[in-house]
Amino acid sequence: MHYRPLLATLLVAAAGLPKGIVYAATANELGRHSTDVVRGVNLGGLFVLEPWITPSLFSEWEHLPQSPVVDEWSYCAVLGKPECMRRLNNHWATWVQESDISTLASLNINTLRIPIGYWALAPDLSEPYTQGQIPYLRRILDWAAAYNLRVILDLHGVPGSQNGFDNSGRRGEISWPKRPSDIRQSLDSLAVLARLANEHRSVAAIQAVNEPANWGVSKGGITQYYLQAYQVVKSIAPRITLVFHDAFLPVSEWSELVPSNMTGSYLDTHIYHVFTEESLGLSNELHLAKACADGEKLGRFNTQSPVICGEFSLATTDCAKWLNGFQRGSRWDGTYLTTRSILPGGTCAGLEDMSNWGSEKRVFMRNFAMAQLQAYEKANGWVFWNFKTETADSWNYIKLAQAGIIPNPPIGSAFGICPT
Numbered sequence: 001m002h003y004r005p006l007l008a009t010l011l012v013a014a015a016g017l018p019k020g021i022v023y024a025a026t027a028n029e030l031g032r033h034s035t036d037v038v039r040g041v042n043l044g045g046l047f048v049l050e051p052w053i054t055p056s057l058f059s060e061w062e063h064l065p066q067s068p069v070v071d072e073w074s075y076c077a078v079l080g081k082p083e084c085m086r087r088l089n090n091h092w093a094t095w096v097q098e099s100d101i102s103t104l105a106s107l108n109i110n111t112l113r114i115p116i117g118y119w120a121l122a123p124d125l126s127e128p129y130t131q132g133q134i135p136y137l138r139r140i141l142d143w144a145a146a147y148n149l150r151v152i153l154d155l156h157g158v159p160g161s162q163n164g165f166d167n168s169g170r171r172g173e174i175s176w177p178k179r180p181s182d183i184r185q186s187l188d189s190l191a192v193l194a195r196l197a198n199e200h201r202s203v204a205a206i207q208a209v210n211e212p213a214n215w216g217v218s219k220g221g222i223t224q225y226y227l228q229a230y231q232v233v234k235s236i237a238p239r240i241t242l243v244f245h246d247a248f249l250p251v252s253e254w255s256e257l258v259p260s261n262m263t264g265s266y267l268d269t270h271i272y273h274v275f276t277e278e279s280l281g282l283s284n285e286l287h288l289a290k291a292c293a294d295g296e297k298l299g300r301f302n303t304q305s306p307v308i309c310g311e312f313s314l315a316t317t318d319c320a321k322w323l324n325g326f327q328r329g330s331r332w333d334g335t336y337l338t339t340r341s342i343l344p345g346g347t348c349a350g351l352e353d354m355s356n357w358g359s360e361k362r363v364f365m366r367n368f369a370m371a372q373l374q375a376y377e378k379a380n381g382w383v384f385w386n387f388k389t390e391t392a393d394s395w396n397y398i399k400l401a402q403a404g405i406i407p408n409p410p411i412g413s414a415f416g417i418c419p420t
Helices: 006-014 072-079 081-094 098-106 134-146 180-199 219-236 251-257 284-302 359-376 397-402
Strands: 038-042 111-117 150-157 203-207 241-245 266-270 307-311 381-384
Touching: 038 307, 072 081, 098 134, 098 397, 111 134, 111 381, 134 150, 134 180, 150 180, 180 203, 180 219, 219 241, 219 251, 241 307, 251 284, 284 307, 284 359, 307 359, 359 381
Parallel strands: 038 111, 038 381, 111 150, 150 203, 203 241, 241 266, 266 307, 307 381
Antiparallel strands: none
16 A cells, blocks of 8 residues: 555645635534534445445446445456446536536425545545546535535545445445554545535535444544544634534444544434334334434434434335345345345345335335424434435435425424424
8 A cells, every 4th residue: 555645735725725725614504503404414425335225336247246446446446447437427517417406495404414435635646546536526516615615524434444345435345444554644634625625615514534443444443533633623724613523323322433632523423214023123103203203313422512413214125236245235125145035935026116105105214204304304304315326215305305295395394293
């Protein structure tokens, strides 16, 4: 590996980012007003590829036994940098359009969370990843400003992978931060994001790292990194709010992750109903009850430190194609990690296609949406995953809202699904 810290500086210069401008706090700052609830969506699948969000990018390897391509790292390694660059430039130019941002604004979304990997910010040029993302990111930040949306810049992947998921850029082992350069490279990436924030008033917050796995990275190591991240970002962009993921730890351990001296920081938790057999086996009524109970939990901790639910969806099955990883099946129908379906005779056929949803399903999905929005607004708000998808409708905010399943405006406090 040949990571060179100078590259982060060169990327800043190449992207035209000034080093010295520091804006005063503005109304865009996350949580500037106690009544300013976060109601957002993730722009996932753009700068960090996930096969289930954009299966068309991976379809040519679908039928290969033991595909060599499973994530963005292997996508670029197999294609080679020139072809990977050609394809990804087209993807970056088309996956998020101004019309998407305009639509989201019309749906009364006020926040965009934008995942991006270290390889776009402080790359190791010996790795297969390609660069060129920053001009497209800057374009989105300008659109956000034009439509009065604030932005959370989310460092979604760090060197070696913080969780082994494909959404870290590289599926497999958890190797962060085993190499001496890993932390420095991650912090250099945050420094680039902080300089971007100084140029773009739409940026309200920066997330230190997405979903570090406590089973692969020590809690002490995560906490130490969070402190370093806070210091780096605040030294460059003092107005910016820092966001820290809960590392999949129970609520009883959250306060240890964000020490009280990191003032103004937010804790981010991700709540899904599809990644364990227990949650998949819930009835519709119990899905609603779980959402409401989660809201009570977040609301109690919110009195200690501001909390957002930075990822959730309306899925109650893991049937979205490749949701569990490229070429992997689902627990729901017994084709992933188990040989029996969650329900007798359970099948995934057609479940992620909204056109197959009958009136009873639609009523439940609307109630499930309202329950989650109401629950997470007992804390400081929510960010839905994802703004859109190619085929997974229960993860597609725009499609769900335009169909009337997610209400517009999505004011959770106005819904009466959960007990008050």
